[in-house]
Amino acid sequence: MNIFQKVQNGQYTVIVTHHVLNEIFDVLKKQAVVATKHEVWAERQTKQLYSQFTTTLLSSTNVLIKDPNISAKNLYSPAFSLLYKYSKGIEFAFSCPVCHSTFNFVDSDTIFRDDAVHAILAWALNCDEFITFDADFYQLSNEPLIQPLKISVIP
Amino acid sequence: MSDLKVVEVTQPNDVVQIKEEKIIVLRKKTITVQEEYHVQTIEEPIGLTDNNVVALDKPAFFSKAKPMENENLADSSVDDLEERKELARIIGLTHLPDKRPDSIQTISGIFDEIAGKEEIDTTQLVKDLRRRCK
Numbered sequence: 057m058n059i060f061q062k063v064q065n066g067q068y069t070v071i072v073t074h075h076v077l078n079e080i081f082d083v084l085k086k087q088a089v090v091a092t093k094h095e096v097w098a099e100r101q102t103k104q105l106y107s108q109f110t111t112t113l114l115s116s117t118n119v120l121i122k123d124p125n126i127s128a129k130n131l132y133s134p135a136f137s138l139l140y141k142y143s144k145g146i147e148f149a150f151s152c153p154v155c156h157s158t159f160n161f162v163d164s165d166t167i168f169r170d171d172a173v174h175a176i177l178a179w180a181l182n183c184d185e186f187i188t189f190d191a192d193f194y195q196l197s198n199e200p201l202i203q204p205l206k207i208s209v210i211p
Numbered sequence: 212m213s214d215l216k217v218v219e220v221t222q223p224n225d226v227v228q229i230k231e232e233k234i235i236v237l238r239k240k241t242i243t244v245q246e247e248y249h250v251q252t253i254e255e256p257i258g259l260t261d262n263n264v265v266a267l268d269k270p271a272f273f274s275k276a277k278p279m280e281n282e283n284l285a286d287s288s289v290d291d292l293e294e295r296k297e298l299a300r301i302i303g304l305t306h307l308p309d310k311r312p313d314s315i316q317t318i319s320g321i322f323d324e325i326a327g328k329e330e331i332d333t334t335q336l337v338k339d340l341r342r343r344c345k
Binding site: 079107115122 | 298
């Protein structure tokens with residue numbers, strides 16, 4: 057049973073923060089300009105797809121749009137603690153991520169600021185589980201700062 | 212000899228006065244006034260060592276906001292109506308859509324149109340976006 061079926065059956069209640077909604081919009085924006093290579097078309101496509109996605113979300117059962125009631129200090133300060141602690145990680149690639157030509161590409165490979173904010177928001181919302189496709193979050197599995205939040209990475 | 216006797220030797224800054232056949236010596240004294248300060252102890256996270264990052268204790272101010280502590284978000288009565296209405300308003304809906312149990316299943320693939328001919332690793336795409344430091 058996939059994650060969406062579990063939500064439909066009520067095994068999970070999904071909490072969507074505005075941080076998630078904002079990130080999805082950013083992803084769509086980037087993909088739209090790559091796909092259309094046109095400023096106006098890209099904006100139109102972004103908003104059209106985002107509207108479809110949001111309407112689907114709003115019509116879904118067992119989905120809550122919620123943000124925790126915490127101060128910016130209680131969000132960004134512990135997020136910085138996580139960033140500072142998990143700052144090690146590197147990835148090598150042999151082709152450029154933009155033009156795909158052969159290239160020795162090196163980049164940092166660990167959690168970044170938005171990842172840390174996601175984790176703190178989930179913790180502050182009293183979530184039981186943080187479900188993601190991003191394997192970088194494995195590092196936070198035993199992180200005391202966000203206990204007892206469970207980190208689950210879907211392969 | 213008179214009955215005079217030396218009582219005290221004057222110091223350089225003394226002021227000597229003679230009044231009604233009495234010798235009066237005025238001497239300045241320096242008095243230090245100590246103010247009382249109230250010292251408040253604040254617990255701070257453990258500092259970092261050279262190579263290893265010490266597990267940081269939760270800062271004193273790091274706690275969940277009280278309204279969320281007792282809120283069971285799995286409870287169907289938790290209300291996100293205002294958030295939904297605001298989101299619907301932003302995307303241009305005139306009313307909230309009706310809820311359907313199978314709606315969540317349609318999320319998968321909703322962005323296929325924008326994916327184009329290439330298969331996109333959305334996880335990598337999101338990671339690339341998160342790394343943009345401007």
